[in-house]
Every structure is written in structure tokens, then in C-alpha cells.
Amino acid sequence: MKINLFGLTLNQLKKQVLSLGLPAFTATQLADWMYKKQVTSLDSMTNLSKQVREKLETNYCIELIPSSKVQTSTDGTKKYLYPTQIQKFIEAAYIPDAARATLCVSTQIGCKMGCLFCMTGKQGFQGNLSSGEILNQIQSLPEFEKLTNIVYMGMGEPMDNVEAVLESIEIMTSTWGYGWSPKRITVSTIGIIPAMITFLERTQAHLAVSLHSPFDNERREIMPIQSVYPISGVINEIRRWELGRQRRISFEYIMFKGVNDTARHANELVRLLNGIKCRINLIRFHPIPDTPLEGTALEGIVEFQNRLKAKGLTVTIRASRGEDIFAACGLLSTKELIKIQNNTEF
Amino acid sequence: MTVKRVLFKEEVLSVKSIANEVFVLSFARDFEFRSGQVISLDLVADGQPRLYSIASGEKDNEIEILFDEKPDGRLTPLLSVLKPGDTIFVSEPFGTFQCDKQEAMWIAAGTGVAPFVSMLRSGLGQNKTLIHGARWDENFYFSQKIENMLHDKYIRCCSQQEDTAYFRGRLTEWLDSQTKLSIDIQYYLCGSAEMVVQVRDILIKKGIPFQNIISETYF
Known part of the structure; x- marks a missing residue:
């Protein structure tokens, strides 16, 4: 079986070409063709000799997978479904907005985190995406040329697949890769602390932490991760970092009626984030099937925002996009997933 | 730093x-x-x-x-x-997936039984019921110890073995069939995300407040 070169970093490409007895600079040429010129055929790489191309073609391929389905919202948001392994699917959401065009990419098939409010979690965990599968969502996007920003906020927990995420960011931001500024990339996490540290050490991309409750005991009722990595520990770790002016930390806060939207929560949030230069994104909750949670009404969100703003915090309310196609919730891939139920361990 | x-x-x-x-x-x-x-x-x-x-x-x-x-x-x-x-x-131990001596139901799949075994061995077995789901009878780890401590409050659900000595079926089926789950006690879940999510959905449908469900997923 041929090895897919798409998604390999420069060092990984070098290892491959050296194993064929080719010079190391062939790797730079390959990266240039694949990531800068977006060429998907080895035969089209005209600065490689015919002999080298034939040698490469014996062992390698460059394979991108087009989306198998797309849903378009009335607001222009598009949700693309990409097949991965057999019977597995992931989603990527394209969100155009005036001068910006953001793509929300997935990092895993399903998720292991089991958050109460998340549709993706209902699939269970099916597997990690490779860096190539993450980048495939970007380069195979019909609107690729229009993209201004990438957010790693689709299916899966990015820090639970941190090596592939870091490889994909390396390819996105390297001069031998797509050459993007890391300031155009944001990666979210629910707070897997060791991987979050690795991410902060090895990239300059922005970080978005899914907070959702400032109280340890209440957060664990909606986010199982809290039992292992409490939000207080995540915040303490972030405090240790001097992130500079270029790098942004934001906190995502989905508003649940009667659960995390009271004055008590606002006050505690202020205390928790005291002294951290950050932005808080308040997010309307779009109910998923069988959830016991309800979203806070817009007036309640604005009131919560005003409480935080009055204490000097930078707070935005994220505009809802693609509501009519459930753009943010993993519903499409969950429906498409053919589950093999009879081999679970329970 | x-x-x-x-x-x-x-x-x-x-x-x-x-x-x-x-x-x-x-x-x-x-x-x-x-x-x-x-x-x-x-x-x-x-x-x-x-x-x-x-x-x-x-x-x-x-x-x-x-x-x-x-x-x-x-x-x-x-x-x-x-x-x-x-x-x-x-590393040093960490985490807060802990319970007290109050009545509770523990629900585990596969090796997710480990924290509950620790709790039992630490004297927290009173007023507890353990529901353990596994593929085969041999996957009911520490079962002798657990049986000695929990007796009939130890429910084993075996999904694959046809001649199992225990409940034949997934633990979600066992839970689905229950009509008297207390809504006032705590439910502790440990296992894969798939198991945790499915069990949590069943418990919530049966009227258990989500605040009474504490979960830990493998990752």
C-alpha cells in the first residue's frame, strides 16, 4: 500500500526521501508542490526528474478526499461532511462573515470527553485524525482560497490528539508549508493540561478554553474532564505563561439557563479570570436531542455580558451561525455514522 | 516557566x-x-x-x-x-472523582471498574450498588472481592457470552429495564465516552437530575 505524503511535515518528508536514497532537498520540493502550489499529482512536479518521480510513485501517493456532502445555511454557512476511514465521517464548517472566512475543523472522529451539551460525544470515540486528514478539510474545501482563519473547534478534543494538531499547524504556518500566520489559527481545548502546555510551548497559535462554569463542582456535572483536570488548575497553568501581545487567550462560555448564567456565576468568573488578559465569548446554546439543558435567552446573555463588562472584562456574544443546519453540533456525522453496536465492552 | x-x-x-x-x-x-x-x-x-x-x-x-x-x-x-x-x-495521584459514604450507584464498563474497586477497598462500599458491564464473564475483574463486599448489590451485565452466569445483555439494557431507580442518590459513571453518554441519557430519561450524575471517561 502506498504511503500518502499529504500531511507530512518537512522532517517527515525528509525521512521518506532519504529512505529511498534521494537527496534531502527533494523533501522541500515536495512540500513546495503539495502545500504552496497545491499540486496533487507527483507527475506534475516538473522540477523533479522523471526518474525521481517514478521512484516516488512506486511507494507514495498524494491523496486528498473531497467532501461527500454539504449543507448550506440561509446565512451562507456551509457544513461539509468528509469521509475518513470506512464508515467514518467528520464535519468541517465554513463560516463566511464580511471580510472574514473561517473554517472550523475537526481533529477526531467522535470524542472521548463526554460533555453533557455536546452532540459529537454521542458518537463515542471512533479514532484520531492524522495531520493529513485535518489539513484535508482545509485544502479540499471549495472555498479554500477565501479562507482567512482556521479554528480547531469541530469534532473532537484537539489536545487529545495534540501531535497531529501540532503537525498540521506546523504545515499551515511554516514557510515551506502554507505560510499562514499563527495569528489566524485558534485551537480550542476543554483543558487537558499536559497537552495544553505542549501546545503553548510549540506553537504561537491562539488558545480558546471551553470554560462553561467557574465552579469546580458544577463544571464536573456538565464536563467529566473536570474530575481529572479542574478548571482552576487550567487557569493556574495559563497564569504562568507570558503570552505577549500577539497571542490571544479566549474563554468559551456556553450559556445554560439556570445552570451557569446567574450573578453568582458572573462574579465567580470575574474572580477566576482576574489578572488574565483575555476575551470571553458568550455562546448561545442550541439544544441537542435528549439534553436536559436549555439555552439562556438573549436578554439573559446580554445581562451576563454587562455584569462581566462592568468588572472590566472583554466580553463578546458570539453570533449564531448555521443554526438551520446544526453547523456546530456534530449532528450530520452522527446521523451518517453506521455504528457497530454489538461489540462494545458494555 | x-x-x-x-x-x-x-x-x-x-x-x-x-x-x-x-x-x-x-x-x-x-x-x-x-x-x-x-x-x-x-x-x-x-x-x-x-x-x-x-x-x-x-x-x-x-x-x-x-x-x-x-x-x-x-x-x-x-x-x-x-x-x-x-x-x-x-506522577503523584490527582483528580476528584471521589464519593463519600452516602448511598450511590456505581456504573462501570470494562476496566472502568478500577476506581470503584479502590473505593470498596477503602471502606466506601456501604450503601453502594455496582453495575458492571463487560463482554465476557472473565472481564468482571476483582469479582470475588466485589461479591464478598456488595453481595446482591453487585450486578454484572455480560454482552457477549451466551452462557453467562449473569445478566445477559449490555448494561444499558439492564438500566433501561429498571423501574425503581432512585432520583435522590448520586450516580458515578466510569468507562468509555460512548458508555458514559448512553448511560447518562438513560438516567436522565428516567428522571435522574444531571447534577446527580458524576462521570469519568477514559482518554
Whole structure:
């Protein structure tokens, strides 16, 4: 079986070409063709000799997978479904907005985190995406040329697949890769602390932490991760970092009626984030099937925002996009997933 | 500037196979912990350790962890062949998946039973019911110990073995069939995300407030 070169970093490409007895600079040429010129055929790489191309073609391929389905919202948001392994699917959401065009990419098939409010979690965990599968969502996007920003906020927990995420960011931001500024990339996490540290050490991309409750005991009722990595520990770790002016930390806060939207929560949030230069994104909750949670009404969100703003915090309310196609919730891939139920361990 | 969880060198006391591809690894306990806590474990001091729940009791002389060998995994195939005297690196225990002496239902799948075994061994078995789901009868780990302590409050649900001595079916089927689940007690869930999500959905449909459901997922 041929090895897919798409998604390999420069060092990984070098290892491959050296194993064929080719010079190391062939790797730079390959990266240039694949990531800068977006060429998907080895035969089209005209600065490689015919002999080298034939040698490469014996062992390698460059394979991108087009989306198998797309849903378009009335607001222009598009949700693309990409097949991965057999019977597995992931989603990527394209969100155009005036001068910006953001793509929300997935990092895993399903998720292991089991958050109460998340549709993706209902699939269970099916597997990690490779860096190539993450980048495939970007380069195979019909609107690729229009993209201004990438957010790693689709299916899966990015820090639970941190090596592939870091490889994909390396390819996105390297001069031998797509050459993007890391300031155009944001990666979210629910707070897997060791991987979050690795991410902060090895990239300059922005970080978005899914907070959702400032109280340890209440957060664990909606986010199982809290039992292992409490939000207080995540915040303490972030405090240790001097992130500079270029790098942004934001906190995502989905508003649940009667659960995390009271004055008590606002006050505690202020205390928790005291002294951290950050932005808080308040997010309307779009109910998923069988959830016991309800979203806070817009007036309640604005009131919560005003409480935080009055204490000097930078707070935005994220505009809802693609509501009519459930753009943010993993519903499409969950429906498409053919589950093999009879081999679970329970 | 970075503070990563420091790993300490420990010496393996034993690695015992207790079922097909399932092992218990032990080393001497030289720290305090609360049952329900986890440790990071690796074979090197500066690698990417994995998390394991402690299965032994708070006052036991040894720390035990329960793991199933994943053939394509990075760490577990190496752990399963360790010998007494070999070196491992572990963190201090951490985590807050803990329960008290109040009445509660524990629900586990596969090796997710480990924290509940620790709780039992630490004297927290009173007023508890354990529902354990597994593929085969041999996957009801520590079953003799658990049975001796919980008696008829130990429900085993076996999904694959047709001649099982226990409830034949998935633990979600057993839960679905229950008509008298108390809405006032705590429910502790430990296992894969798929199991946790499915069980949580069933409990919520049966009227259990989500605030009474505490979960820990493998990752």
C-alpha cells in the first residue's frame, strides 16, 4: 500500500526521501508542490526528474478526499461532511462573515470527553485524525482560497490528539508549508493540561478554553474532564505563561439557563479570570436531542455580558451561525455514522 | 516557566494477567491518595504519560492499576511485558472523582471498574450498588472481592457470552429495564465516552437530575 505524503511535515518528508536514497532537498520540493502550489499529482512536479518521480510513485501517493456532502445555511454557512476511514465521517464548517472566512475543523472522529451539551460525544470515540486528514478539510474545501482563519473547534478534543494538531499547524504556518500566520489559527481545548502546555510551548497559535462554569463542582456535572483536570488548575497553568501581545487567550462560555448564567456565576468568573488578559465569548446554546439543558435567552446573555463588562472584562456574544443546519453540533456525522453496536465492552 | 506533572521513578512489583489482554500492574505505595484518583504513568520520565485509575485501597501497601493491552497502543504492549524490578515513572495521584459514604450507584464498563474497586477497598462500599458491564464473564475483574463486599448489590451485565452466569445483555439494557431507580442518590459513571453518554441519557430519561450524575471517561 502506498504511503500518502499529504500531511507530512518537512522532517517527515525528509525521512521518506532519504529512505529511498534521494537527496534531502527533494523533501522541500515536495512540500513546495503539495502545500504552496497545491499540486496533487507527483507527475506534475516538473522540477523533479522523471526518474525521481517514478521512484516516488512506486511507494507514495498524494491523496486528498473531497467532501461527500454539504449543507448550506440561509446565512451562507456551509457544513461539509468528509469521509475518513470506512464508515467514518467528520464535519468541517465554513463560516463566511464580511471580510472574514473561517473554517472550523475537526481533529477526531467522535470524542472521548463526554460533555453533557455536546452532540459529537454521542458518537463515542471512533479514532484520531492524522495531520493529513485535518489539513484535508482545509485544502479540499471549495472555498479554500477565501479562507482567512482556521479554528480547531469541530469534532473532537484537539489536545487529545495534540501531535497531529501540532503537525498540521506546523504545515499551515511554516514557510515551506502554507505560510499562514499563527495569528489566524485558534485551537480550542476543554483543558487537558499536559497537552495544553505542549501546545503553548510549540506553537504561537491562539488558545480558546471551553470554560462553561467557574465552579469546580458544577463544571464536573456538565464536563467529566473536570474530575481529572479542574478548571482552576487550567487557569493556574495559563497564569504562568507570558503570552505577549500577539497571542490571544479566549474563554468559551456556553450559556445554560439556570445552570451557569446567574450573578453568582458572573462574579465567580470575574474572580477566576482576574489578572488574565483575555476575551470571553458568550455562546448561545442550541439544544441537542435528549439534553436536559436549555439555552439562556438573549436578554439573559446580554445581562451576563454587562455584569462581566462592568468588572472590566472583554466580553463578546458570539453570533449564531448555521443554526438551520446544526453547523456546530456534530449532528450530520452522527446521523451518517453506521455504528457497530454489538461489540462494545458494555 | 512550564510546570508539567513530575514523574517519579518506581519499581514494578508485579504484572499479572487476569483475563485475555488484561493486566494488573503493582508497585509499592509511597504516597497518600484518595480512591477514585488517577496517576500518570510512562516508561520514561519525560514522555507523554497515560492516565490510569488506581484500583487498590487507600491504605494498601501496593498501588495497583488495571489496564487492557491495546495491540496498536504505544504504552500498554510495553507495560504488559514488564517484569518485577523493572522501572516505571509515575506522577503523584490527582483528580476528584471521589464519593463519600452516602448511598450511590456505581456504573462501570470494562476496566472502568478500577476506581470503584479502590473505593470498596477503602471502606466506601456501604450503601453502594455496582453495575458492571463487560463482554465476557472473565472481564468482571476483582469479582470475588466485589461479591464478598456488595453481595446482591453487585450486578454484572455480560454482552457477549451466551452462557453467562449473569445478566445477559449490555448494561444499558439492564438500566433501561429498571423501574425503581432512585432520583435522590448520586450516580458515578466510569468507562468509555460512548458508555458514559448512553448511560447518562438513560438516567436522565428516567428522571435522574444531571447534577446527580458524576462521570469519568477514559482518554
